[in-house]
Amino acid sequence: MRIVVIGHGMVGSRFAQDAVTRIPDAHLTVLGREPHAPYNRVLLSSVVAGKAAADGIALDAPAHDRIDVRQGVAAVEIDRERRIVTASDGTLHRYDRLVLATGSAARIPQIQHVADPDGLVRGVAVLKDLADAQGILAALPKARRAVVLGAGVLGLEVATGLAARGLAVTLVHHADRLMERQLGSAASQIAEGSLARLGISVVTTTSVTRVIERRGRVSAVELGTGAEVLTDLLVMCAGTIPETALARRAGLPCERGVLVGEDLASPADGAVFAIGDCAQPPEGGTGLVAQGWDQAARLVEAWAGDGAGTAAGEAPAPTTTVVRVKATGLEVVTMGLSGKFDHGERELRAVRISDPAIGRFVEVVVSHGLLVGATVVGDKATATDLQALYTRMLPVPTDPAHLIVRPIPGAGPARRSVAEMDDDDTVCQCNGVTKGRICDAIAAGCATPQDVSRATRASTGCGDCKPQVKELLEAHATSEDRTPALAGAGEAR
């Protein structure tokens, strides 16, 4: 089975690695436009913030004698009739099955003078790939001020990251509040207060309309209000658009993304599949890595199963709608129903505390004894507890107020640490790794978080679950220390 994969990002590389291991007769060619080994794109904002090193975010690269990876080589044409892909270096690649994993591109808003024929004006950037991050890092030594356009999750991460680097940051957002898809006005105002404490000015309800250049690089931007903001750097975080150009040219049906059915095949061609950010499955694309990794796993599973290529596979994993801003000094987490949500016919109870003086906002939404939504600003411990209740669908107290007030010892709902989780509870949401799998890996000899990641892939996505993995390792080490005294008491897990 000749498989050509287009795109060597987080999902394409994962698919290729699993396919070559699981499908004995598969011969893979992977075409990757970027000139590097695959890396953890999710951590690029941490690279900009100085919390991760650019050379420290590499992902496992597929290596096998049945896999041919071409780095720095783009696919330029798909001939579906002859089943041949033409690459930018002139090589031709025949396929029995073609997997599109071309990801998405940063959206460039309509701004006067944002680009010249050579590309974006110097000092203007997006943050989509490693080259973008390296460009921003290279500009930092001479930059004192930055404007970040867009206050979605990525915009907030970039703004706080640049502020942590010592730049005076202005965050410009088109809507009337930050993260308007997730936050209501009250939560947004409290988050704005936290940003102000980090030295970040926020300007809402307007956009950047013009880039003003001096000596060939950005020196200021003009806003829709007519105001000018001096700056050395403009980073545009205005959303992403699935990369569909190649698929469209090949006549594959596309809407926002490349249309695929539940089997991840194009409705127009059963030999062409799409996974990751470029795909538009029936349930819609989330733009989150967990969905792409789940699709990669389902495709491999289906092809490894009977080789029939029907990809009947499993149903898509339920999409988690937990959104967490990875920023220092700003804690924002939302899950399920948050912001301005539609109550519809449901019986919902929403309870909130809003405490601007200390920068804390917590809202919980409960329906039929379950937590169906929450918004947390400035309260990490509560966010962690609520996330556990939400993702594991645990029953909540009859009075939802108990969920948001820190429990008086012995009175409120007990906090459940990872030690109290069941074996089939998911610890790593990006990779769908359960506590049981992590404990098995530890029992089998994994002694460090890196060992556990290699064995189970836990923590290789956003990294949110690293503290829980560490906690499980420590619990195991403690129980090992005690084992001599407990000799004969059974398995030390």
Ligand SMILES: Cc1cc2nc3c(=O)[nH]c(=O)nc-3n(C[C@H](O)[C@H](O)[C@H](O)COP(=O)(O)OP(=O)(O)OC[C@H]3O[C@@H](n4cnc5c(N)ncnc54)[C@H](O)[C@@H]3O)c2cc1C
């Ligand atoms: C800064 C940042 C922070 C993020 N934070 C989070 C987060 O916290 N949580 C989360 O779940 N997700 C996050 N994401 C989104 C996450 O990175 C994506 O969901 C994930 O990378 C999707 O993987 P993919 O393989 O589909 O696309 P990508 O990782 O984008 O890879 C696509 C690859 O295909 C290549 N390509 C495109 N066209 C061609 C062609 N014609 N020929 C050859 N190669 C081609 C591209 O160059 C790229 O290397 C973040 C993204 C960014 C940029």
